[in-house]
Amino acid sequence: MIHVRINGKLLEAKKGETVLQLAQRNGYHIPNLCYHPSLKADGACRMCLVEVKGANAKPNSLTTACTLTVKEGMEVLLDTPEVSKHRNTILEMLMALVPDSPVLTKMAEEYGLKEIRLAQGDEVCIKCGLCVRICDEVVGAKALAMEGRGTETTFNPPFNEPPERCVACTSCAFICPVQCIPVKKTNDSITIWGREFDRLKCTRCGRALDLTEEHMALMMTRSSHLKPEDLNVCDVCSRKEVLGTMKSLVDGQITLERVGK
Amino acid sequence: MERISSPNALLDVIKKHQDARDPDKVRISVCQGTGCIASGANSVMASFESTLLEKNSSVELLGTGCHGFCERGPLVVIQPEGTLYQRVKPENVNEILDKTIGNGEVITKLLYRDEAKNTYEKEQDVPFYKHQERIVFAMNGHIDPSRIEDYLAMGGYGALAKVLLNIEPEQVIHMVTKSGLRGRGGGGFPAGVKWKSCRDAEGSPKYIICNADEGDPGAFMDRSIMEGNPHSVIEGMIIGAYAIGATKGYVYIRNEYPLALLRLENALEQARELGLLGDNILGTDCSFDITINRGGGAFVCGESTALMMSIEGKVGRPRVKWQHTAKKGLWGNPTNINNVETWANIPPIMDRGVDWFTSIGTGDVSNNPWGGSxxxxxxxxxxxxxxxxxxxxxxxxxxxxxxxxxxxxxxxxxxxxxxxxxxxxxxxxxxxxxxxxxxxxxxxxxxxxxxxxxxxxxxxxxxxxxxxxxxxxxxxxxxxxxxxxxxxxxxxxxxxxxxxxxxxxxxxxxxxxxxxxxxxxxxxxxxxxxxxxxxxxxxxxxxxxxxxxxxxxxxxGECAGRQCQDLIKYTISEENCTGCTLCARKCPTKAISGEKKSLHVIDQELCVRCGVCDDVCNFNAVTILSGPER
Incomplete structure (x- = not known):
């Protein structure tokens, strides 16, 4: 066990975990915009700044909790005046970039940021890169990419064309912290990144699924034990099936061995 | 040239080339660095070649790397006297050959003249060179960078032979640490400390990288080292590989440096031919080779982790340093990265020793490599x-x-x-x-x-x-x-x-x-x-x-430097203007009017504030106003 203090309280940390993970596990809140537990930490938004002492840290050292691995004897302070000053400047920069985001506005209220002194832009994306990373690391479609450099950085499908490799899983839209990726759903289709996909229908009841042919194919290539029938049945029908099986079991109509098959 | 079989045999080859080089021989060295080429050194070189051929002369002509004095290019130095001619044009070639080479006469008009109108005959006396201490640049100007023989004749690769013969890898690292050599790319991190952690790190293969992605506006020393003495960088890298236990090296060089790239590729080829690179270098257990990786010109790719991402074929963005590059660098393996100038410092340190190196510079590094520079x-x-x-x-x-x-x-x-x-x-x-x-x-x-x-x-x-x-x-x-x-x-x-x-x-x-x-x-x-x-x-x-x-x-609204175009106004002073009409003739927008021998006036509507009038005026008559006076 590794011993780390957060805001003075001694906590037991697991080897290899980050300060952000440790803090979250113990109920501390550290604001962040580019972190997700299922992705590798990227350290891009810099909102999760903390002050570190001990364990060979330089004096008054500020760093991001998401990229800081715990070390024996480390002391972490979450809300020092330094932390809050720089965090607010970063938030101010983001709010100048994306002026009308409810998420950022709420954060500003929470952390007492009152005034945006910087020239306001008219963008919607805060350039955290979560969309590209989830598409790459979790979904495996690799349909999105970072383009350009510096202030010109954008996260888009390559060449800004409807992405060939997209499967309309909509993970990018789900993970986006400022909800700036539009998704249009009708009973028959999902439209995202300028491309329209047909929705699959439940093979039992015909209800529209949150699934496309492309998404199903991708999932099956990524996991060899998956079969189409595991995916193309709606929640209601699967639940019905499970319930039915359980009822038959209880009634003694089938045995456990048969369920296994 | 033949493959060299052992470090001792390399020493013999070096000796042979050193003996063959006559220091008193008349040599004409023409700078072939990018700066001099830009001011016309190629045609000066060509003119020397054809004229020497015509005259059937045996005088040695040498196209060298950058001499450093780019302002005054094309530069020509006549050895052994070291006579420096600057801003040489092809039409001066005949005169140089006839007078200086033929008669030992110095051509005064080609000499460097300072602001106080003093002229200087010898390169080493010119103030620009006189106050310098040239270690990395010691051979620039004396060797043809495309010939490994020239490098050998100056004792090049001697440090490598010495290291392979007598010095254990740990001892090499100890020497680099003790020398107090700090990273010349800007970080100033002690090279020996970095080498040690890479040597101690677990994992194989280990990599070393030469950062040649020189991107600062106005900086061109790395380019000139690679153009003028590519073997010094290669020798430094081989010694580093031996010390660290690396088997593979990369030079990450920007594609905008075509000449440096060419000379480096050529030098690598020659080193391989001699058995200085490749499997079992000079018959020892040490195997190491270098690959060139061309960068696309992104400034951030000079940052070590972004550079490694780029070598790996990914977008050049810095990555999280979970662990130090020395432990997990290129492709997750132990990697040591140093800048061109740092690598080029290694052979002289190995050759002339720690005490000599620490006698130059500041502070005390005997117990702490951070203790000075x-x-x-x-x-x-x-x-x-x-x-x-x-x-x-x-x-x-x-x-x-x-x-x-x-x-x-x-x-x-x-x-x-x-x-x-x-x-x-x-x-x-x-x-x-x-x-x-x-x-x-x-x-x-x-x-x-x-x-x-x-x-x-x-x-x-x-x-x-x-x-x-x-x-x-x-x-x-x-x-x-x-x-x-x-x-x-x-x-x-x-x-x-x-x-x-x-x-x-x-x-x-x-x-x-x-x-x-x-x-x-x-x-x-x-x-x-x-x-x-x-x-x-x-x-x-x-x-x-x-x-x-x-x-x-x-x-x-005042610009003290008189540079911000929106805050300044050019005027011509009545007192100083002689009506010479020069400014009116040079003004690109024809904003200046005035009769000969009478005061000229600038039309503010037409003026684009380019400053040409001020540059050309010989009478200090152009004044730039800013702030309230404007």
Missing amino acids: KGTKIFSLVGKVNNTGLVEVPMGISIRSIVFDMGGGIKNSQKGRTFKAVQTGGPSGGCIPEQYLDNPIDFDELTRLGSMMGSGGMIVMDDRTCMVEVARYFVDFLKEESCGKCTPCREGLRAMSEILGRIVKGQGRHEDLVVLEDLASTMSVASFCNLGLTAANPVLSTLKYFRQEYLDHIDK
Whole structure:
């Protein structure tokens, strides 16, 4: 066990975990915009700044909790005046970039940021890169990419064309912290990144699924034990099936061995 | 040439070439560095070749690497006397051959003449060279970089033979640590410490990288080393590979350096042929080869982790340093990365020893490699100075010595131009004002002054330089070159650029300075990589030393440097104008009118404030007004 203090309280940390993970596990809140537990930490938004002492840290050292691995004897302070000053400047920069985001506005209220002194832009994306990373690391479609450099950085499908490799899983839209990726759903289709996909229908009841042919194919290539029938049945029908099986079991109509098959 | 079978055999080969080189032989060396080529050295070289052929002369003609004195190119040096001819044209070739080579006569008009009209005959007496201490550049100007024989004849690869014969890898690292050699790419991290952690790290294969992605505006020392003496870099890397236990090396070189690339490729080929690279180098257990990786010109790819991402074929963005590069670098393996100049320092250290190296420079590194700055540093001296070029100086020399002794002082001082500041360390460096001219410069002192060593760029600024405009220029450069990953660097630079853009137009507000300082302070502690962490330096150092200039722009609409086009007005003074009509003839927009021998007048509507009239006027009659007087 590794011993780390957060805001003075001694906590037991697991080897290899980050300060952000440790803090979250113990109920501390550290604001962040580019972190997700299922992705590798990227350290891009810099909102999760903390002050570190001990364990060979330089004096008054500020760093991001998401990229800081715990070390024996480390002391972490979450809300020092330094932390809050720089965090607010970063938030101010983001709010100048994306002026009308409810998420950022709420954060500003929470952390007492009152005034945006910087020239306001008219963008919607805060350039955290979560969309590209989830598409790459979790979904495996690799349909999105970072383009350009510096202030010109954008996260888009390559060449800004409807992405060939997209499967309309909509993970990018789900993970986006400022909800700036539009998704249009009708009973028959999902439209995202300028491309329209047909929705699959439940093979039992015909209800529209949150699934496309492309998404199903991708999932099956990524996991060899998956079969189409595991995916193309709606929640209601699967639940019905499970319930039915359980009822038959209880009634003694089938045995456990048969369920296994 | 034949493959060499052992370190001893290499020593014999070196001896043979050294003996064959006659130091008293008449040699004409023509600089073939990029700077001299740009001013016409290729045609001078061609003219020498054809004329020598015509005359059936046995005089040796040598196309060398950069001599450093780029301002005065094309440069020609006649050995063994060391007579330096500058700004040589093809039509001077016959005269040089007839008079100097034929009769030992010096052609005065081709000699270097300083501002005080003194002429200098020998290269080593020219003030630009006289105050330098050349270790890395020692052979530039004496060897043909395309011939390994020339390098061998100067004792090249002798250090490698010595190391392979007598020095254990650990001992090599110990020597590098004791020498106090610190990273010349700007970080100033002790090379030996880095080598040791890479040697001690678990994992195989180990890699070493030469960072040749020189990207600072105005810095070109790495290019000149690779162009002028590529084998010194290769020898340093082989010694490093032996010490660290690396089997594979990369040179990450920018594609905009075609000549350096060519010479390096050629040198690698020659080294392989001799058995200095490849499997079982010189018959020993050490195997090592070098691959060239061309960079696409992104400034951020000079940052070590972004550079490695780029070699791996990924987008060049810095990555999280979970573990040090020495432990997990390229493809997750132990990697050591050093800059061109650092690698080129290794052979002389191995050859001449630690005591010799530590006798040059500042501080005491005997117990602590951070304790000082040892050896020399090459600076590229550019800007408003008479002699621009590359100077290699011992650490601890003063800026005054570089700018005034070697640089020959401020350009156009006869027109009243004076020194204002020197900008060091590339775009993320800072501006150092006059009061620190006599401070000794080394890694720590420059940091203390709010600037940094960086890769050694040194831009001299005169009183006609607006410091707000300087900050704006560098911030805009960095804004373009920021990778865009982290918020403080990307958005901080965007905001700074907007604010500075307003101030130079006279639309600044007092609050802007507070905002600039807030942005700078956050960028300096919260950015992801060193590019962002140092990106605010141009703003911070100009605000620290030249705050009044910011205030004058804001309060009075006055630009002290008379540079901000929206805040200035060119006029011609009645007192000094002789009516020579020169300005009227040179004005690109025909904004100046006036009869011969009578006062000329500038039409402010047509004037684009380019400054040509001021440049050409011989009577100091053009005045630039700014602020209330405008």
